[in-house]
Amino acid sequence: xxxxxxxxxxxxxxxxxxxxxxxxxxxxxxxxxxxxxxxxxxxxxxxxxxxxxxxxxxxxxxxxxxxxxxxxxxxxxxxxxxxxxxx
Amino acid sequence: xxxxxxxxxxxxxxxxxxxxxxxxxxxxxxxxxxxxxxxxxxxxxxxxxxxxxxxxxxxxxxxxxxxxxxxxxxxxxxxxxxxxxxxxxxxxxxxxxxxxxxxxxxxxxxxxxxxxxxxxxxxxxxxxxxxxxxxxxxxxxxxxxxxxxxxxxxxxxxxxxxxxxxxxxxxxxxxxxxxxxxxxxxxxxxxxxxxxxxxxxxxxxxxxxxxxxxxxxxxxxxxxxxxxxxxxxxxxxxxxxxxxxxxxxxxxxxxxxxxxxxxxxxxxxxxxxxxxxxxxxxxxxxxxxxxxxxxxxxxxxxxxxxxxxxxxxxxxxxxxxxxxxxxxxxxxxxxxxxxxxxxxxxxxxxxxxxxxxxxxxxxxxxxxxxxxxxxxxxxxxxxxxxxxxxxxxxxxxxxxxxxxxxxxxxxxxxxxx
Numbered sequence: 001x002x003x004x005x006x007x008x009x010x011x012x013x014x015x016x017x018x019x020x021x022x023x024x025x026x027x028x029x030x031x032x033x034x035x036x037x038x039x040x041x042x043x044x045x046x047x048x049x050x051x052x053x054x055x056x057x058x059x060x061x062x063x064x065x066x067x068x069x070x071x072x073x074x075x076x077x078x079x080x081x082x083x084x085x086x087x
Numbered sequence: 088x089x090x091x092x093x094x095x096x097x098x099x100x101x102x103x104x105x106x107x108x109x110x111x112x113x114x115x116x117x118x119x120x121x122x123x124x125x126x127x128x129x130x131x132x133x134x135x136x137x138x139x140x141x142x143x144x145x146x147x148x149x150x151x152x153x154x155x156x157x158x159x160x161x162x163x164x165x166x167x168x169x170x171x172x173x174x175x176x177x178x179x180x181x182x183x184x185x186x187x188x189x190x191x192x193x194x195x196x197x198x199x200x201x202x203x204x205x206x207x208x209x210x211x212x213x214x215x216x217x218x219x220x221x222x223x224x225x226x227x228x229x230x231x232x233x234x235x236x237x238x239x240x241x242x243x244x245x246x247x248x249x250x251x252x253x254x255x256x257x258x259x260x261x262x263x264x265x266x267x268x269x270x271x272x273x274x275x276x277x278x279x280x281x282x283x284x285x286x287x288x289x290x291x292x293x294x295x296x297x298x299x300x301x302x303x304x305x306x307x308x309x310x311x312x313x314x315x316x317x318x319x320x321x322x323x324x325x326x327x328x329x330x331x332x333x334x335x336x337x338x339x340x341x342x343x344x345x346x347x348x349x350x351x352x353x354x355x356x357x358x359x360x361x362x363x364x365x366x367x368x369x370x371x372x373x374x375x376x377x378x379x380x381x382x383x384x385x386x387x388x389x390x391x392x393x394x395x396x397x398x399x400x401x402x403x404x405x406x407x408x409x410x411x412x413x414x415x416x417x418x419x420x421x422x423x424x425x426x427x428x429x430x431x432x433x434x435x436x437x438x439x440x441x442x443x444x445x446x447x448x449x450x451x452x453x454x455x456x457x458x459x460x461x462x463x464x465x466x467x468x469x470x471x472x473x474x475x476x477x478x479x480x481x482x483x484x485x486x487x488x489x490x491x492x493x494x495x496x497x498x499x500x501x502x503x504x
Contacts, residue, residue: 001386001394014396018386020340020502034486042338042429042485044501046327048389071341071389 003079007061019054021045022066025086048072054082090194109274110154110281115288115310119147121468122306122315124293124329125322126150128159128269129446129453131276131287132461133321133468135193138283140462141469146285147315149308151292155273158323161391161423162454163346163368163380165359167204167264169231171223174479174492175432180227181476182459183263189458195275197267198373204264204359205234205243207408209253213363217259224261232260243360245411253364253407264359266370272457296333302441303333319444319468324389324424326447333440337447338429338485340501343388343422344380344451345397349415351375360408367404369412377415379405383425383451385502392422425451429485431504432492435464435473436482444468445482450504 001013021044028036045051049072055065064082069075088107098105121137123130126148137143150156168183170176190197208214214233221231239258240248248255281287288310295307296318305314322329330337352375361368366382381401384393398420405412428434428448433456435446446464449456463477473480484490485499497503 013394018502021387038486039336041500043336044327044338044340045336046340046387048325048328048341051387053387071387074388074390074394 001074001076003055003065003067003076005057005060005063005065006079006081007063008057011057011060015057015059016065017056017058019056022052022054022085024054025066025082050077055079090196109278110287113286113288115147115149115291115308115313116286117312118305118314119286120145120315121317121319122146122313123148123319123321124306125320126154126277126287126289127157127321127323128155128273128276128457129323129449129460129464130319130321131155131273131280132457133319133446133464134280134285134287135276135283136462136465137469138280138285140465143469144284146280147313148280148285148287149291149293149306149313150287150289151309153289154277154287155270158423158425158453159273159457160270161346161421162269163370163378164266164269164372164454165204165264165368165370166199166267166455167261167359168227168229168455169204169206169220169224169259169261169264170494171220172492172494174490175494176223176227178459178463178476178480179455180229181462182456183229185458185462186267186455187263189275193275193279195271195278197271197275199265199267200373201263201265202358202370204261204361205239205258206261206361207239207246207258207363208256209363210256214256221259230261230263232262234258234260242358245355245409247408247410250407266359266372268373269454276457276461293329293332296329296443298333298440298443303443317442317444317468319446319464321446321464323426323447323449323453326426326445330445333438333443335438339448340387340427341389342383342386342425342427343390343393344383344425345393345401345420345422346378346380347401347420348372348376348378348418349412350418352377352415355411362404362408365400365404365407367401367408369405369409376418377412383427388422389424390422391424425449427501427504429501429504430491430493430499431495433460433480434482435460435467435477435480437467438482
């Protein structure tokens with residue numbers, strides 16, 4: 001698996017740390033309630049097919065990326081800076 | 088058809104013409120008392136114990152592919168009860184006891200071999216952790232022996248004891264641990280369930296779960312609608328998709344775990360060995376292949392195959408531990424889809440829907456759990472109450488924060504187990 005970092009270009013999967021589903025970009029308000037926080041921390045769509053997840057370019061530029069990827073084929077469809085995705 | 092030595096002898100002398108299919112291939116009936124979704128190890132074991140322990144007969148197991156075609160046929164076959172936390176400890180102890188009587192119970196040779204499991208340690212801190220774990224195992228009534236370096240050397244002389252980075256300091260020996268023939272476990276349970284009247288229905292994919300007024304009423308399948316009073320979801324790897332048919336979101340991420348087997352060799356490793364530094368475990372199958380694996384690839388995946396970095400890590404760990412295996416040629420590698428839960432422990436529980444039950448989240452440890460999981464899930468489905476050995480496997484422990492079972496102590500979060 002290779003991921004195209006928007007800053008560094010096409011790089012090997014080894015350079016990236018995987019964080020998980022991109023829900024971290026939709027953090028609930030502190031007083032959103034237990035249900036919202038359960039959804040955020042634990043519950044997952046876990047799709048078989050296209051997914052969005054967060055990868056950290058640990059052995060590269062240090063950017064957090066939001067990666068669009070297919071969990072069935074391992075095809076990487078798109079990678080953009082998490083800072084942009086969160087806007 | 089009972090198996091016995093006499094029978095094998097007679098069949099051998101008469102051209103093996105008397106063997107028949109071990110289970111029927113029935114068409115689905117329009118209604119069952121209980122429908123189990125998933126004809127893998129856990130689903131077949133559940134159906135078996137529902138029939139055997141609870142006297143229920145009107146049961147169907149629905150399998151979208153063929154029986155035992157999922158993770159029950161794709162694992163590294165290790166059986167053990169060496170957990171440390173309350174909740175896990177009594178469950179795996181219960182499961183191991185079922186393993187020990189399984190072949191007589193099923194009248195089927197699952198080649199259960201209690202050849203022992205040795206978890207190696209490589210530092211003082213790790214020794215302390217294993218001493219503690221061993222005591223927890225003893226307190227549970229299971230067996231554990233803390234071996235020093237000399238004790239390990241006597242049993243595993245081929246290890247690289249003086250490895251510069253990871254010298255072997257000793258190991259935690261669990262003599263009742265071992266391996267079993269994974270496919271045979273599925274086949275044995277399938278045969279036992281079928282003999283008791285359970286319909287095992289293959290090539291029957293569940294496409295919907297019917298819920299009315301908060302209670303389950305049946306399922307839609309690729310072979311038509313089937314009504315059911317109770318439905319059990321036992322589809323590790325695909326739990327999120329099937330639960331979504333009932334409108335549920337689960338605390339599960341699916342990850343890929345790879346495994347490897349070498350060409351057949353003469354007997355060389357007569358136990359199960361795990362490396363304490365770097366994720367690696369190995370045993371030798373009765374066919375002679377070295378069967379080994381490591382950690383999950385660490386990204387969500389349904390591909391049933393992995394990537395090179397995890398392969399390299401496993402090979403490097405193996406070479407650091409026992410350089411002799413460098414001479415063996417790897418024959419095959421494959422991947423399985425793991426139901427990863429946030430705390431690394433499974434879920435056997437009711438759901439918010441009356442009559443709908445959930446068994447999932449086995450992470451990379453589902454094989455040894457098959458008898459216990461089936462036994463406890465059957466108990467829950469038949470009686471409505473959790474079995475005492477699986478009472479901790481609650482679905483709501485993440486939402487409430489009560490009863491988290493984080494065996495590794497890394498935190499109850501996705502991607503940490």
